[in-house]
Every structure is written in structure tokens, then in C-alpha cells.
Amino acid sequence: MTENSEFPIVHLISAPENPLKTIYLACRTCYSAEYPYKIREKDTDPEKMLKLVKKVLQSGHHSTIEHCQYTFTISGVTRACTHQLVRHRHMSFSQKSQRYVTEKGQFEYITPSTVKNSGLQQQYDALMAEIAGFYDRMIEQGIPAEDARFVLPNAATSSLVTSLNLREMIHLANLRLCVNAQHEIRKLIQKMCGLVVEKEPWLGEYLVAKCEKSRYCDEIRGCGKFPQQVK
Amino acid sequence: MTENSEFPIVHLISAPENPLKTIYLACRTCYSAEYPYKIREKDTDPEKMLKLVKKVLQSGHHSTIEHCQYTFTISGVTRACTHQLVRHRHMSFSQKSQRYVTEKGQFEYITPSTVKNSGLQQQYDALMAEIAGFYDRMIEQGIPAEDARFVLPNAATSSLVTSLNLREMIHLANLRLCVNAQHEIRKLIQKMCGLVVEKEPWLGEYLVAKCEKSRYCDEIRGCGKFPQQVK
């Protein structure tokens, strides 16, 4: 599979039913004398809810959006990518184990577009085939999967179920939609955010690279879209 | 309001649609070569799902249940109780602010049953009325709510929206359903767990005090139900 293929495969399998209403409820609970279950019973105008929620989010009161959790299935991402992804400590992960699941006869991998474009695809594929062959041979000779996998490359694909709340999703977008993020994780987060925004278009303005919010760039090497931060 | 009243008022306002299916998917993703979205498309027998999930939970692989999040509204709990509750750092909270919401003319409080039973209820109520009167007077004289609240007692009630995943909920039950937990937080967690178990009876065996699982007591002073741990 090359980077230009349909990978990673991402499905949004659980989303809050009415995130705007829940966030509005959380905000109002903080600043109101009414019992929250009574606030919730009222039929509040969506425009009014949106106005308050946007104001609260702009002021940085982001704990109010932790009540909205999203769950995704992800397949066809490399272990290079997942090693980065699992560094997000506010996310929950259930990942396919290379210790317990053998890749014998079914090892899949991703080819970066730079490799494809450089004319090295054939050699790359040949190396992958050789790795797969040696992996299979090790398994056949009784080496446990957890040791045979030592030869598997970063390009090998993995699968995950992952959950995160909206606060972490905005943080993830802020960091990983930057052009300096690794292309694969960037594509993954774009897909994840796209699925959320499809359901809740009003979240689109928050699920962006950090510079889109701050209007400046704090990267050491910027892309030029916004001025570099000078202190 | 006394402890024997209907307080705290707890509503479960968001729960996963099919937690068993989601947890099963998370477990299977770890130990299977199949893509998770394909596992999910299959119509698996609930008994089979339950069997795997129970086995995985028993072996302590609890990250698989983080994908299920529950959201509650809570009212009529004391600030004594919420100060304990917010110590649970894996939970999310949106709590009524005593800095921004004035209690003028509407200060509510809880009376512990020990006070009621000791014959001190009348004096207790008189003290609360005096506190309320002085609070109102401070607000009238222009003292900001965030300072006037300095006289408000631990008995004053609060409201919250809170979210937590199933892993944290089991942890909460394990700790706070112990008879050594403060009676109010114990009652609160009983209500929260009750609402979850009503929807998912199979979770009942996990949402218990820690001793029910370990069959021994690690408290310094036990209640006698299980033997004290001796090392």
C-alpha cells in the first residue's frame, strides 16, 4: 500500500448524541443557580447555546468539553505512526499486539510517497518481501511471535480502537495538523477530525492547526503561512 | 435537607449505546489479525462477547474498558463531598462556582443523620440560618461572592456535571463503596453505579467495594465482612 492509497482506514464508531447541548449544560452548571437536570429539561435555542459555548471556549475554559468522547477504529497505519500516536496520554488505546498476533503470511506495509517518487519502490518492495520471508521462517522454526517481530519494519501496519474527548481532540488537531507533523499522522488526524466535523460542522473552527488559532507560528522552522513568533 | 432525603439527585445523561460490543471490539482488536471495522460489522453472539470480556477483565487488562464513558448530573451534594470527589483525577468536572453564582436568598445545605439523631437539628438549623443571614448581608454591602462565600459551610450544596470512563468508575466503586468511605460520597457512588447497572446488569459484579473482588480487607480498620490482610 502506498501513502496515496485509501489508508489509513478510519471509522468513527461512537460520538456524543448532542455535544452542543452537553457542553452548554456544563457551562451553565458552572455559572447558574439552577440544578443541572432542570437546565437540561429546558428546550434551549441552538443559536443561544452555540453563542455561550463559543464564548466559553474562547476564554480557554476547556474542561467543559471533556464530557464529549469520540471512539474511532483505525487500520492501515504504520507502527511508526502509532508510536507517535500513543504518546498522547489523554487518549485511550486498544492496539493489535505483535506479541500475540502473528503476521505470518499476511504482513502488510505502507510505502511513503517520497520512496515511490524516488524510483526506489521496487527495491523497497523487494526488501519488504525478504523481511516477510525471514519472519515467516522464524515463526516456522518455533521462534515466538514476540521475538520474530524484531525484524518487522516501522512500515508494518497496525490496527487500533482509540477514544478521546473533545478537549484532547482539539489539542491533537492543534499539534498534528501543522505541516511539520509527520505526513501520516497528519493524514490520520485530518480523517478523524473530518468525521467529527461532518457530524458537527460548528467544531470545524476548533479542529485546526495551532497557528490558525494563534495567528502566529511557534515552530522552529515555519511554513510561512503565519509570522514566526519573535520574543 | 437531611441525609435521609432524596439527595443527592443523580441523573445519568449519557451512556455508551452498546458497551459490551465496544469492549469486545477493543479486546478482539488486540488479539486478532482482522481490521477492527470488519470485526465490528459481524453480528457476534452476546454470550460469546460476554465470555471474552469477562476473561479479559479478570486478567486485569482494563484499558479495554476506557472506551465507554458515562456522564452524570449531580445536585444536592455538599462541598465536603465534592472536595473529595474532585480528587479523582481521571474524571472530568464542571461544577457550580461559588465565585460566580451568588447564594443570596437561596443557600441550601445538608444535615448529617448523626446530627439529626443527636437532637441537635434545631441548633444546627439556627446556625445555618445565621450563616445565611450574614452571607446575604455581606452581598448586600457589596462584598464579592468569592469573598462572601468564606462563611459558607461544608454543608452547603453544590451541583456538577461529571464524566468518567468505565475503568475509573470501577476504581471509584472499589474505593468509595467501602464502609469506611464518607457516607455521603458512598451514597452518591451507589446511585451512580445503580444507574449504570440498571442499563447493563452484567457490570454489577465489577461495580463493588474492593474487598468484594479481592475477598480480603486492606483497610486499617475493617468492617469484619472479609478477613484483614496480614502480610
Next chain:
Amino acid sequence: MTENSEFPIVHLISAPENPLKTIYLACRTCYSAEYPYKIREKDTDPEKMLKLVKKVLQSGHHSTIEHCQYTFTISGVTRACTHQLVRHRHMSFSQKSQRYVTEKGQFEYITPSTVKNSGLQQQYDALMAEIAGFYDRMIEQGIPAEDARFVLPNAATSSLVTSLNLREMIHLANLRLCVNAQHEIRKLIQKMCGLVVEKEPWLGEYLVAKCEKSRYCDEIRGCGKFPQQVK
């Protein structure tokens, strides 16, 4: 005790020996082929270390400063303040328990300066004396401390041991040094930051209110020092 007194009492009881060296090591480990223990053996010029660390911090790579942890003892802060403080979920807390420690005969409290200035100090003290008297009476009548404390006010003082890493300390300063933070927590964080900066003057530029870094104000009501964010 009034707000203008020496309270809260804050001591820094544990600090990293050479935080600059540790952060430099963390940064260099990320971007260097050398083994970290070999990087550490070298005697690097502090100016050079400071230059790299500042560059990395400016680019938002804040996980590198999590290796530096600070521990404080705090006394003479109100429970109003600690209820806010313990909301910081990346901090560790050991707090004096009102369930296990009786306040009989030794109940302490703080008077906000607005109360003092409004001429209500005498009535405030009288109310506190009445609360203390009723608390003592409840204890004498055998009511458990965990229930007697229901009458204790937010003004009652508490004690804690707390630990946090430098990343969280900067976050804490960013939020709680804002003029919109409650005055008591602001004073507490000022003292904590002051003790750290005394040891490490170069950290002074990071331990500031968020606006000092962003050069704009995202509060709903600003103090006028920096322009309000307009989106």
C-alpha cells in the same frame, strides 16, 4: 488571620538539583545520536544549554520539562482555595483530612481583605466563634469529626504537601497569576513560583500569567494590560 497576614505559609521542600542540565539532556536525547548518559557526562557550557532549552520551550516542546519535579508544603490556605487547587489533575496532593483530624479547640480561619475593609470584621469573627463553639459541642456530644465538619466554613484553613512538575507549574502560573484568578490562589501561586525562581532565575520568564506570553487577553473581562482577543 487576615488575608494581609503571612498566610499562606509555603515552603519548597524538594527541587531538582540542576534542572537546566536535566532539561538540556532531555532535549538533546530527542535530537542526537549519542547515548544520553554520555551526553550527561560532558561538561556543557550553561549558556549553550540555556540557549537550546529556551528555543525548545518556545517551540512548545514542553514534555522535556516534565523531568523536573517540585514539592511544597502549604499551610494556612482556606478550603475554598484548596477546592480549586485540587482541580489541577497533573498535581499530587496529600491534604489534611477534616474527617480524621478534629478541629476541636483549634479551628483557624482566614478573613478576606474585602471583609476587613468593609467594617464587618467584628461580626465575621463573632460568626466564626459561634461556628467553632457549635463544632466543639458536636464533637463533645460524640458526633464524628466527618459530620461535625459540615458546619465548618470555606474560610477554615487546611494544610497540604503537593508536588508538580515544571510543565504543570508553568500551566498553573499561566492560569492562576491572571488578575481574574481568586486572590488567595493567586497569592499562593505567586509564593510557589517565587521560591522556584529564587533558585532558578532563568525560569522567571515562563512562570507568568498567560497574557504575558501571548501578549493578548483571552478572558471574558480583561484587566486592560493587553488587548482582548478578537476573532
Next chain:
Amino acid sequence: MTENSEFPIVHLISAPENPLKTIYLACRTCYSAEYPYKIREKDTDPEKMLKLVKKVLQSGHHSTIEHCQYTFTISGVTRACTHQLVRHRHMSFSQKSQRYVTEKGQFEYITPSTVKNSGLQQQYDALMAEIAGFYDRMIEQGIPAEDARFVLPNAATSSLVTSLNLREMIHLANLRLCVNAQHEIRKLIQKMCGLVVEKEPWLGEYLVAKCEKSRYCDEIRGCGKFPQQVK
């Protein structure tokens, strides 16, 4: 390098000066009316401190040990191992980046002992040499390190600086010293715990596999040392 070599290389570079005293202080602050800085000034008998601390730890009050943080440098661990390690979300990590640091001409790897013992070492080394050669060629042809690394195997070594508090260290030991843990992470955690116990022998009884504490085995396949948990 083979698994039997001196790898991983682990150094403990920061440890609390007097963890017993700090934990004792945390425990006493919870259960005492005295100000913590005054408790700390006293010269308490180590035996007395140890007795209280052990009692508190046995009762599961583990937040008191979060005040003790340890920092390690680690080199010569595989990316297979670090992908597991970084799943511990209460730890802090600064890891050598395969995106920014090129492995050209200096790619190191580990050979599992099962491979060595199976007689496949020579072929394993040959495959690694081939991978290294193709990696170098990609770098030479201008493919960025972040893409060239797609061919690097799980066996490739990495370096980290990591910090964790004592609570997480005990949790890590409980899980990863089990014989069912992957051999490399088990060896790593053994070394880390060994360095801590060298300084604080009294911690030895806590830094053990979970079964040593519970006296039963909750793994699906146990090693036979303790009886399997039956419910």
C-alpha cells in the same frame, strides 16, 4: 548486540534525597493537626517513620508516594520495547526521534536470545545489514529520515530520558515483572527497580510482580508460582 549483552544501559540520574521522610511527611499531613513544615523540622526516628509508611501503603493510600520522582536515562532498548513503555501514561518521556536523527552508518539493533539459540543469528545479521544498506541508500538519495526509517526494524535501538513517581514505579513493577511480560521490558524494569532498591532497600518489597503482593495469579496463563485466581 544480543539480549545477553549489557543492554539496556540504564542510569538513575535523579532520585529524591530522603523519600522515607517525604512520604512520612505526606502521611502525617493527612492525619495531623500540625503544620507540615513543623512536622518536617522534627527529627523523627526512621523506624517510626517506616512503620507508619508501611501501614499507609498496605492500606492502599498510594497518593502519598507520588511526591517521590525518579529520572532515568535508558539506551540500547528496541523500539519494540519503547512502544510498550510509552503506553504508561503516568510516565514522562523524552525519546530519540527517528524523524530528526538519521541512523545512517550507525544503525544498532538487538538480537533476541531465541534467535541466537535457534541458529538463525547469521541470517538475522545479514538481513539487518541489508536493511542498513538500503536505509543509507535512501538517505543518500535525499529521502527524508522520517520516511527512510520506514524500513528500520523493531529491533533498532532507541534512547530515552524517563521520569516517573514511586506510585507509577510500583505499578510498573507489578505488571512488568510478571513472567508473561515481554523479556526485554522485564529486564529493563528489573534494572530500573534494582537501581532504586540499591538506594532504598526498604522499597524492595513493593517493587515486585503483582502476584508477590496478592499471593495469587490473575494472568490467563500463569507460571505456577501462585494459584490461579478462581472466581
